[in-house]
Amino acid sequence: MKAKYESYSDAKLTELLILEDTHAFEEIYNRYWAVLYSFALNKLKDNDQAKDVIQEAFTKLYEKMGSLYNESIKAYLYKSVQHLIINLYRHSQVRNQYITAYLAFHNQGEYITDYQVRENELKRQIEKEIENLPPKMRAIFEMSRKEYLSHKEIAERSGISEGTVKNTISYAVRKMRSKLTCLFFLQVMYAILWLHRKG
Numbered sequence: 001m002k003a004k005y006e007s008y009s010d011a012k013l014t015e016l017l018i019l020e021d022t023h024a025f026e027e028i029y030n031r032y033w034a035v036l037y038s039f040a041l042n043k044l045k046d047n048d049q050a051k052d053v054i055q056e057a058f059t060k061l062y063e064k065m066g067s068l069y070n071e072s073i074k075a076y077l078y079k080s081v082q083h084l085i086i087n088l089y090r091h092s093q094v095r096n097q098y099i100t101a102y103l104a105f106h107n108q109g110e111y112i113t114d115y116q117v118r119e120n121e122l123k124r125q126i127e128k129e130i131e132n133l134p135p136k137m138r139a140i141f142e143m144s145r146k147e148y149l150s151h152k153e154i155a156e157r158s159g160i161s162e163g164t165v166k167n168t169i170s171y172a173v174r175k176m177r178s179k180l181t182c183l184f185f186l187q188v189m190y191a192i193l194w195l196h197r198k199g
Helices: 004-008 009-016 022-044 049-062 073-107 115-131 135-145 151-158 162-198
Strands: none
Touching: 004 022, 004 073, 009 022, 009 073, 022 049, 022 162, 049 115, 049 162, 073 135, 115 135, 115 162, 135 151, 135 162
């Protein structure tokens, strides 16, 4: 099966991707991960950020499998990576400014009084984000995190490869982390307002 997909052109793989063929997705991932990572690393000069950007690009591709237009998958991926890098640049300065305020807030002590409330809210938000995952991704994620099945067991139950299982779980984690980052910045904004009130 693997050799068969390796022989397919990008155009053929894109057609299969539109039909939500996970084997086609896995082949595209294997074919383009390294070159896209090299491209992102050259722009970002940071290994972890480059990996995160590439994983996010493939997460978006995975989510859009059934709704893609028949366009160049290579061009689509490069545009996606470029867009993510631009967004990363835009948000990095804001993030650095807010973290200082957040730490100052945390060190004041009042933060502890509502820690439990915020912890419960985070747990609730995590469950919400799991529910919002695409159905196939959510099913695989829950088999791993809630039923504690191995990648092999999930692959056998789902009829897909272990590699696809591993990639899907990785995408799910990154997708939720991206969404939960928004909750962190809401806490930051709360910290800033608190500091203004105290001042």
